[in-house]
Amino acid sequence: MNRIQKTFDSLKEKNEKALVGFVTAGDPNISESLKIIKAMCKAGLDILELGIPFSDPTADGPVIQRSSGRAIANGMTLKIALDMTRQIRQETDIPMILFSYYNPIHAYGNKAFYEDAVSSGADGVLIVDLPPEESDEMTSTWSGKELSLIRLIAPTTPVARMKSIADSASGFLYLVSKTGVTGSDGLNTGDVGTHIRTLRSVARLPICVGFGISTAEDVASVASVADGIVIGSAYERLIEENLNHADLPGLLAERTSIYKAATRITR
């Protein structure tokens, strides 16, 4: 059984939902970024989404745009992100998802990317701008099935399309909470609940919800309907607002344990 499935199974037994944390690899710099991620893992993060920065992130709001900018300015590349993945894997067993846009992966080479991602200990990949219609060119070069292909479902996705996307996905499904870029506000849990019910009627995989979730209250309310909650911009905002803080890893760890507590369902 793979790490992703194992994680969702064991959370279910504990009556918890998955806390999925997104941070940009190399923000604010490579060594600090490693410390931040390790601290978040120790503080109870269930799944790590490691963002590989792209110069033109068209699905991201200003917070993640700026974090990508900082990381690239500090020399972040996909190759270095894979090295970081390898180092993080030595200290944790949680699933790691590589999150990016297609161009950095295409430039690295699809086949080499698969091999290096698997050997570094990554469990899945989510490529924002690679819909099912275009992903064969990448997956057809893969020599195995050890990387889950996490797919996005949007509020605009019609139900028939939800089904075909779900059929081609593995690991879990990532439901975008609202039509908008990352970090936009206006989370509506009622709408999220409706979309989840529709999605569940055509999909078996666990469903994680992301975009615009920032407070522990948001986490708790989404946790009542979803299998996992993705936090991205809120973490990146915390990093950005505390770039000169003496203990950035500690801040991120503290925030992680607050979010994690909100994923435990009280019956």
Next chain:
Amino acid sequence: MNFFNISGYPDAKGHFGAFGGRYVAETLMPALLELEQAYRTIVPTPEFQKELNYLMHHYVGRPTPLFYAKRLSEHLGGAAIYLKREDLAHTGAHKINNTLGQTLLAQRMGKRKVIAETGAGQHGVATATTAALFGMECKVFMGTEDIQRQAPNVQRMKLLGAEVVPVSSGTGTLKDAMNEALRYWVGAVQDTFYVIGSVAGPHPYPVMVRDFQKIIGEEARAQIFAMCQRLPTTLIACVGGGSNSMGLFYPFLNDPVEILGVEAAGKGVKTGKHAATLTAGSVGVLHGSKSYLLQDANGQIIEAHSISAGLDYPGVGPEHSMLKEAKRVRYESIEDGQALEAFQTLCALEGIIPALESSHALAQAMIEARKRPKSDILMVCLSGRGDKDLGIVASALKKGESA
């Protein structure tokens, strides 16, 4: 010369051979599928075509003339140069052919709001214009650098009732404006139509924009037969995203005609400060399609440089990438200084002020004309008028004098 069979492109998923496609976030996929459906079912209908043709004639002023540039040709002493006068279209550039088509389609789809990205401001002005014509709400995303260097067009857009949204990320140029327009569209996709300004972006934009622009080549083909009773020897057009060039080239792809696309070499291809995507770039994915682009070894996009805002873009339409690989079109590049020289030459010899974008095509035509016999016919797309560029030309010439 390589002949090219144009039938069969793009395929059902919008691929031009190895290029094109739809590389976008899931939120936009349903909108693109809906748009493709609308484009296939609404645009070919007689009602749509009738209204489009009516407006192309009475509003845009088509057909635009094909003009024999006699003094320029004689001055160069070689081939005859014919100019396809898109500068005489309403709003002063070819861009309106496309915005009229897309805005009319948006209206037929029941959308009340349009957005656009713009570099030189010509596409923004053209979108604001057709939005006003149909009584639609219009937002135009424009880089802060371009707002500076194309100030007259910013004023025009505002007068036409559009909101100009300044984009300061990146270098504040066309690429960044397109990023921001895409981001805005992700949030507003349910009631907003995105009018993309070139043959770039995700499917169906490259094919749709080319189809709205191919009127340039269709007219020019009939006009040259009427004037000279034969095909031109060579077609020449500038390539930013690639819409005026695809519009001119497309109806000639199966003809025995040489075709030249001209990119912006900025300060020189060797300096790295250029926008010569097909000449010096490599294949990747940007703004929803796979094509040649300017990128580093890690797949990060490199900023483009050109004196001409409309060519200052690190990508290019996917159909051009296919035509390059098929060797059907040859791509050359022209530096800022050469374009400025061509700009002045046309002003002085023909009384026509060309856009800086178009001046790149002219500069290439001047090089070619000198090398060729008088019997050769070079057909150049004069994609736009240069009034918008007077400020930048004046300051570039001043800098040149003091240097």
